[in-house]
Amino acid sequence: MLRTSLIFVVIALLSLPFADLEITTSHPWTELGQIALGAIQPDLSALWQLKTALLNTVVFAFCGTSIGVVLGAGLAFGFSWAPIRLFCVFIRSIHEIFWAFLFLNIVGLNPICGVLSIAIPYAGIFAKVYAEIVQESDKQPLVGIPTGTGVISRFIYGVLPVIYADAKHYTTYRFECALRSSAILGFIGLPTLGYHLETAFREGTYQTAWALLYAFYLLIASLKYWLKPRLTPFYVVGAFTLLSREVTVSWANVLRFFTVDILPWPMRRVGVWSGTNHIDFSLVPVLEWIKDILITEGVEGVWNTLILTQIVLAGTGFFALLVFPFTCRHFSRWPMRPISQYVLVVLRTTPEYLLAYVFVQLWGPSMIPAVWAILLHNGAILAFLTSNNADRLQAQIDRPLRYIDRYFYEVLPRIYGQFLAFLFYRWEVIIRESAILGVLGIYTLGFYIDSAIVDHQLDKATLLILLTGTLNMSIDAVSQRVRRRLQISTKLFVLD
Template identity: 25%
Template sequence: MTAVAARPVSPVLRRDRRRWGWGLAALVAVGWSLLAAVDGEVVNPAGSVQFGRFAAAALSPALDGAFLGVLGTAALVTVAYAVLGTVLALVLGAAGAVLVARTTWGRRRLGWAAARGVLAVPRGLHEAVWGLLLVNVLGLDPWVGVLAIGLPYGAVTAKVFADLLDEVPRGPYEALLAQGSGRTAAALYGLVPQAAGGLLSYAFYRLECAVRSAVVLGLIGAGGLGYQLSLSFASLRWPEVWTAVYALALLCLAADVAGRAVRRRVAAPRRGADVLSRDRVLTAAVAAALAGVVWSWWFLALSPASLVSARAREQAGYVLGAAWPPAADGDLLREVVRQSVVTVQTSVLAIAVATAGAVLVAGVAARPAGRSARGRRVAGSLLRAALLLVRAVPAPVWALVLLFVLLPGVLPGALALGVYTLGVLGRLAAEAVEEADARPRTALAALGARPSGGWLYGVAPQAAGPALAFALYRWEVVVRDTLLVGLLGAGGLGALLASRLAAFDWAAVTTVLLATVALTLAVDLVSDRARRALR
């Protein structure tokens, strides 16, 4: 009897109902937010002339020596804030990572969840909000800029570092535990050395972000390029505004290029004769970072004594005493709920605009893997420069510009955040296209497919998942940034916070801040569930 070979059965593609459900929910949320954004009058025709002057000045920036000298000094202040803020964030993040890593807590999930919950408070508030609060305690002290960057970034860094520690092999860690070491010591000596590459790479990425945050802090009076930008903007000196914008772009480009070089070296360490050799670029980067810390401390003339001065203690006691307990009157709570809805609508519309834009530009912005036409290379370079420019300009500046032609509300805030976030997502989506497997596209080209078809069917499906995951991750960041543009009149919880801060109603300020943290946690939870559905 001859055995009959079983016929292979092709796997049946099944529709993932969770993905369809999340997709439908996203469309409903975007439609709901768009209807709220265009409800009533949104255009301010009287501001079109001023907007035209602003746009025209892009081709004629101010280049006089006196103003460039002022910008040079302001750039040094921004760099010093970014360096010291990053160092503080790394110190806090390294200490916090060991305390909140899942590995450290073992099976004690309640303690791990509580530790993670503590981190949600500092990272749930924007750096500018920290700056406004610290100004009321420390005055215009340089520590305001350093702490406003270091505290929230430290909480974010602790979370990321903890995740990196949880992903490395646990063999050395468990061996140290078996020899009687404590969990903290075992984590320091058994986990940290293995994760050192990823930790160093993220540290330089955080420095890039700190440069942009230092600019934002300048908008609220902390000094630096942001402060000079706000002064020129307030006096309607558009050529000076564009000079400051281009200076910001160059500074962000320098941080971006340096960070990218370091991360590339960490990802692919040098070898000599099959043995890991010292990388001079990484050694120089670490040495430059240490020298930068010393110089920044000297340049800003920081004094630890100012943190514990009698005035600081008195102001801190007054603010804390006035801020607790939070205000709970009915009118305020109803307003908090209403403005929370506005904040969600603004963030949803902003991330939708940024995601749609990133999908459109990712293919052209990505660097070609092989040889390509000169026109394609030029178009890609110009588009990458444009993305750098829109993410170098802080979202509040985009909001102020849009408020020339749009009335205050959801729409200007959403568009401002959407444009800024497009600069970030466009870059990330382009990198996802660059990292996609080239074989499907090559196979389609061999079968006679056009380049557009090869990209659409061979590259886009691979890049779609990472791009959507990046967008969902950025949604939490956009919620925090919504508070910032709201401070400038774009609506939402930021506008409510600004009015309460102006009235020194600290109990109401606490209520608004708690609502902001709760909203950020809720968005983080929804975003995490949606990312799981995409895997």
């Protein structure tokens, strides 16, 4: 384990010289001061005008999650079949924002776009997690079911009640993530919170920005008071009702996307310029076209994405190991402990995309903003989980008195395996985020995808999105292999 950790640290160190880590702003502090001022004096009156955006954020999250749950549960049944498993890996390897880029072209600037962008990757995640929950659940109850019982009855009596608590817990957590995703989708134009957040940050109206942020924190902090299983059906039906008011899908657009827009340019070129819409099916130019994009933009995008990912991965680990003692009962007590816990909650609630956006405004578009944004968000989650694990350790009476001894002799050795397992689980998440942050001007894959979208070259965008998916899938596979080889498992619930 130690050796593996060292290898990853060395990889991160070797990546540093290749990373663009310059702070390009010379006066970040004035801007930072204004942001801080906005935090103290939020313009709460703005909230009333933006209530539709808040409502949309929640509605998209509800509809997206519920569709994701239904599809994911369906896919989970077939999860033992490799093609389905691969399909799930694929759909969840593409970030919500990339899905939204595509859906904006298929269904237009329409609530359906937001809902599907959440529902599809979440279906892949739900399928995986539900299947894992079932796999690890207690199988005893199945013995008591008569042999001739139908599959569905067998499931609703023998499996569903057993996994219900775990599945509910995870689904609730995912709903929180969906709220984040939903808010973020506003950054690319959907009518959610992010739409106004982006405007406010870009225009420098930080008082509005903070009012929106506070509203968002409140929304997530209050989840446990209003998100009750009993009420969920009402919320879901209500959300779909609100959604259905604005949904119009033009099949002509859907058809055009699949039969024209995403066809490689060499197939369409002659048709477009002659006005005949002729499609050319010769293979060689298409292969040339693919090769060209992969060499010019693909290679650099993948390289930068990987560099960023590996630095962030190591950084996340260090951050978590450094910070978790502050929230752990073996090292910290009142008032330090609750304060640190709140800080971690705020850090993990703030969407990493938003953090990165603010950091880019402050420091300019190098890799630094991206590194810190992803690192803080994931590090906070990892520190929280690690601290939870450590809290479960029984403190011995004759434990070392000095904290540093206690840390290295008592606590760290016991939790290190689980810590690594959690960290490697987050690897896949980190690379997904590294890719997406390119949209903000860092030259990872997202940069090239965004450029292709801006230039209305959907064929190229699709190819690059597929490349991103493939990269994420490979990381997922490597991470799985590492975890298996080290024989580490989180055993507890994984916060994905």
